[in-house]
Amino acid sequence: MSTSSENIAASSKEAGADEYYTYVEGVGNIPRDIYKYVKSDPLGDLPRYSYHIVIQHFLTFITFLILAATGLTLHFASLWWAPLVMKLFGGPDTARLIHRIAAALMVIASVYHLITIIGGTLHKIMTKKFNINRTQIPLIKDAHDMVHDIKYFLGKEEQRPKMYKFMYKQKLHYVAILWGTFVLVSAGTSLLFPETMATIWPNPRFGQDLARLMHADEAIMAITVIVFWHWSNVHLVPGRFPLQWSFLTGRITREHQIEEHFLEYVYNLKEFPEEREYMKKILRENGYDTN
Amino acid sequence: MNLTRAKKICFIFSLSFLILISDSVQKTSFAADIGNCLLCHKYPGLSRVDEEGRMRLFFINESIYNNGVHAKVKCEGCHTDITEIPHKAAKKVDCLVECHIIEPTTETKFSHKDVATFIKTSVHGKVDKIGNDKKFSEDYPSCKDCHDEPLYRPLSFFKKVRPGISEASLGRCRVCHKKDDFIYQFYNHVTTRLHKSRNPLNIAEMCGRCHDDSSLVTRHGLSTKAVFSYGETFHGKAATFLDERVPDCLDCHVNKGESVHQMLSHKDPLSSIHETNKGKVCATIDCHPSASPKLANYGVHSEFNLTQSPAQYFFTFFFIVLTGGTLLPLMGIIFLDLVRRFFPHATIGRRK
Numbered sequence: 001m002s003t004s005s006e007n008i009a010a011s012s013k014e015a016g017a018d019e020y021y022t023y024v025e026g027v028g029n030i031p032r033d034i035y036k037y038v039k040s041d042p043l044g045d046l047p048r049y050s051y052h053i054v055i056q057h058f059l060t061f062i063t064f065l066i067l068a069a070t071g072l073t074l075h076f077a078s079l080w081w082a083p084l085v086m087k088l089f090g091g092p093d094t095a096r097l098i099h100r101i102a103a104a105l106m107v108i109a110s111v112y113h114l115i116t117i118i119g120g121t122l123h124k125i126m127t128k129k130f131n132i133n134r135t136q137i138p139l140i141k142d143a144h145d146m147v148h149d150i151k152y153f154l155g156k157e158e159q160r161p162k163m164y165k166f167m168y169k170q171k172l173h174y175v176a177i178l179w180g181t182f183v184l185v186s187a188g189t190s191l192l193f194p195e196t197m198a199t200i201w202p203n204p205r206f207g208q209d210l211a212r213l214m215h216a217d218e219a220i221m222a223i224t225v226i227v228f229w230h231w232s233n234v235h236l237v238p239g240r241f242p243l244q245w246s247f248l249t250g251r252i253t254r255e256h257q258i259e260e261h262f263l264e265y266v267y268n269l270k271e272f273p274e275e276r277e278y279m280k281k282i283l284r285e286n287g288y289d290t291n
Numbered sequence: 292m293n294l295t296r297a298k299k300i301c302f303i304f305s306l307s308f309l310i311l312i313s314d315s316v317q318k319t320s321f322a323a324d325i326g327n328c329l330l331c332h333k334y335p336g337l338s339r340v341d342e343e344g345r346m347r348l349f350f351i352n353e354s355i356y357n358n359g360v361h362a363k364v365k366c367e368g369c370h371t372d373i374t375e376i377p378h379k380a381a382k383k384v385d386c387l388v389e390c391h392i393i394e395p396t397t398e399t400k401f402s403h404k405d406v407a408t409f410i411k412t413s414v415h416g417k418v419d420k421i422g423n424d425k426k427f428s429e430d431y432p433s434c435k436d437c438h439d440e441p442l443y444r445p446l447s448f449f450k451k452v453r454p455g456i457s458e459a460s461l462g463r464c465r466v467c468h469k470k471d472d473f474i475y476q477f478y479n480h481v482t483t484r485l486h487k488s489r490n491p492l493n494i495a496e497m498c499g500r501c502h503d504d505s506s507l508v509t510r511h512g513l514s515t516k517a518v519f520s521y522g523e524t525f526h527g528k529a530a531t532f533l534d535e536r537v538p539d540c541l542d543c544h545v546n547k548g549e550s551v552h553q554m555l556s557h558k559d560p561l562s563s564i565h566e567t568n569k570g571k572v573c574a575t576i577d578c579h580p581s582a583s584p585k586l587a588n589y590g591v592h593s594e595f596n597l598t599q600s601p602a603q604y605f606f607t608f609f610f611i612v613l614t615g616g617t618l619l620p621l622m623g624i625i626f627l628d629l630v631r632r633f634f635p636h637a638t639i640g641r642r643k
Contacts, residue, residue, distance in 0.1 A: 077531040078522065092532040146624075153627035155638025169624070176617065191525075194589065195582040204588040209603050213595065217610035224614060229621045237625070238632045 020159065022262070024269050027276050028283055028290035032159040035258035037286050038278075044251020046268050046275070048165075052116045054250045059109035061247070066102040068223050070095045075216050103188055110181050134165045134264070138175065142168040162262040169233060173225075180222045187215035326376065328366045329353060359440045360483070363476060364390050386434040403434070409552035414559075427510055430501070437497055441488050443479040456482075491530035491539035495521055498540045515599065520592040543572050543591075 021029040049057070073085040073095065089095035124130040132139070146168040148161040166174070190197045190211035201207030235243050239256070246252050257265045269276050280290040331337060332351040341347050356362060367373060368390035372382045387407050389400040410416055417428040425431065447457040456478060464474045489497070499518030501507050508516055521527040521540070529537040541551045546563045555562035563572055570584025579586055595603045630637065 074525075074528050077528040083532060086532050092529050092534050150624065150627060153624070153631040155631065155636075172621070195579055195586055198586040198589065199583045204585050205590045205593075206602065208589045209593055209595070209600065210606060213603060213607055213610070217607060217614070221610060221614040221617070224618055225621070228618060229625065232622075232625045237628060 022162065022266065024266055024276075024279075026291055027269055027279050029288065030266075030279065030283070031288065032162070032262070034279075034282065034286075035255045038254045038258065038282055040253035040255040042253065043245045044249045045254040046252055046257055046265070046272075047250065048246055048252040048257075049250040050116075050120075051250060052112070054248065056109050056113045056116070057247050059105055059112075063102040063106040063109065064222075064226070067099060067106065068219070070099040070102070071216075071219055072223070074099075075219075100192065103185075103192075106181075107185055110185070134267070136166050136171055136174045138171050142171055160259065160262075163260060163264075165261055165264040165267075167260055173230060176222075176225060180218055183214050183218040184222070187211040187218070191215055325365050326367055326373075328376075331377075355442070356440070358479075359442050360480070361440060364392060368392070406434075406550070406552050409550050413552060413554045414556040414562075415552075415554060430507055430510065432501065436500070443483045444486065444488055445479050445482040446485055448482075487535075487539075487541075490533060490535050491526075491537055492533060494539040494541055495527065495530055515592040515594055517592055520594050523593065523595075524591055526591070538578060542578075547575070 020032050022032070023029050069085065070089060073082050073089070074092075076082055077086075086092060086095055089098055121130065121135075133141075141164075145161040145163050148157060149168070151157045152160050187210075190208065194208065197208065197211075198204045234240055234247075239259075244252075244256070252261070254265075257268070269279060283290045329351060332349055333353060335350045337349045339347055339349075361369075369384045369386075369388065370381050371385075371388055386403050389402040392401040393399070394401045411418065415431055417425060417431045419425050444454065445456050447453055447455050447460075449457045449459040456475070461474055461478060464478060465471075468474050468477075487494070495518045499516075502513070502517040503519050505516070507513075517540070518527075522531065526537045526539075530539060541554075544554050544562075544564055545551050546553070546555075546561070555565075557564045557566075559565060560567065562568065569587040571587075573579045573586045574582045574584060590600075593600055593603065595607055597604045
C-alpha cells in the first residue's frame, strides 16, 4: 500500500468538507459519522505522538504548572493567599530557586522539541515522506475548516469538516505556544541577569520595564489560555472527559481521530492493514458496502 | 497561745507575705515606674473620649513596654508636665526633651535633639535652606509620624539560626557584669542597633503612610506613589514576603553611614540618589558588587500609567487586548462546540 503524500492529498480532494462518503481503496465508502459506531480503547487505538513528543509535553506541563504557581504567587504577592502558597514552596528563596530550575527544564524541553521537529522534518524530506498536511504549519485549509466547524456547531451543516492530523485548534495553540515560549524565555532571561542586561539594553529602564511587563502579562495570558482553552478541549468537552490518555500513551482513540482528524484516519487506514479490516467489519455490520 | 504571741506570728506572716508580693511585683513591674504610674495605667480599659471625639487609650502593656527601647526611661522623663497623681490631661510628649538617662560616652543627659538638627536640613524638614516655612509645611512628618514605641530586635550571633537573645552570649557577659537586668538591657540595645529595627516591609509601610497618600503626592508634585511602585518591583515583592535582605526605602535614599534623618532630595548633589551618585547605590558590596553603574538606571518607581510611562502603558494595553482577543473567540468556539454536543439537533438558520 502506498503511503505517499500524493495519495493522501488526492483522498482529501475527493472528500470535500460537504461530502458524506469518503472512498478509501481497499475499504470502501466510509460515511463521515462512522465514529459513532466504532469501538475505542480509552488508552488509544492509533499512533499520534512519538515518545519524544510525549516526553516533551510531560516536561512542559509539569514545569508550566510549577512556573505558574511560583510566578503567580510572586506577581500577586499582596493578595491574601500569596504568603500561604509561598510558605508551601518553602519561602521566597526556595520558590525563586524552584522557578529558575523549572524554567531551565522548560527551556531544555523546548530545545529538545526544536531538535526533534527540525531533525524529523529533515529526515522526512530526505526519505521523501514529508507531507505538509500532517504538520503544524498553518494552511489556508485550516481557515476553511474553522469556518465549516463553526457552521457545524451552529447547526448549519450536518458533519464536521474533514481535518488532518492537526486541526485549526491545535495549530492556533501551537502558534501561541511558540510565541509564548519565545516571549517568556527572552523576558525571563533579561530578568534573570539584570546586571548583564543593564550593560546591553540601549535604554536600561525601558528595556527592563518591558521585560517585567512582558514576562508577567504573557504568563497570565498563557495561564488563562491553558486553563480555559486547552483544558476545556482536552479534559472537559464531552467525549474527552476526564482526560485523554494521548499525553502519556502517544495514541489517540479511533472515535476521536475519525471525528476530528478524519484525513489522518484515512492516512492510518493506508498504513495499517488491521485497521482496514476493522473498518470493513464495522461498515458491514452497519449495512454499508465494502471492497 | 496568748493574744500577743498570736499577733506577733500574724505580723511575721503578714510581713513575709508582703515581702514576697513586693519581690514578685518588683520582678514584673515596669522598671522605670518610680512614680507608680502603672497603679492606674495597668488596666486595659483605661481610656476616654477626648475633646475632638477620638477614643484615647491610656493602657500601658507592661510586658511590651519592658521590651522597648524606652524601658529604662521613667514616665516623668517624657511626661514632664505631670507632677502629681491623679494628674490632669497631659501635654503631647516632646521627643527632644532631655531625659534622666546619661549617655555613657559624654556623661551628659540624653536627648534626641541631634535628630531634630538632621531633620531640619533633610528633605523632610519643615523649613527651606533660608529658614522660611516650606509650602504645605504642615504635611512634613514629625517624630511620631514615623516612630512608634520601638521594640528590641536582638540578634543571635552564635548559631545564626534564629533572632533573639543568645544565651551563649549572655554567659560571656556574666563573667564581668553581675546584674542580669543590665546585661539584658545592654545586649538588647547593642544587638538591636546592629541591624534595622524594622524589616523592609514595615519601613515601606511607614513611608507609604505619606508617600502613597494620593492627596499628599499630588499636593507636593511627587512623580509617583513611591511605595506602591516599589511594591511592583522584585525587591518590593520579596519585602512583602518578609525577606529582610532586600533593599527598602532607607537603603537607597540615605547615604551609607548617615542617619536616616539626613535623607536628602534627589535634586541635592549630596543625595545618594542624585543623578551623579545613584550609580553607586546598587553596586555596593552588600547588593550588586560587580554591577555596572547603569544598573541604577532601571525603573524602581515605575507605575506604568499613561502619564508617567505612556509606552509601557500601551505595551500593557496591547497584552490585555491580545489576551482578550485570543481567549474570547476561542472560548466562543468552545461554547458553540458544547452547545452542539449537548443539543445535537439545535440549529440556527437552515441546515444544508
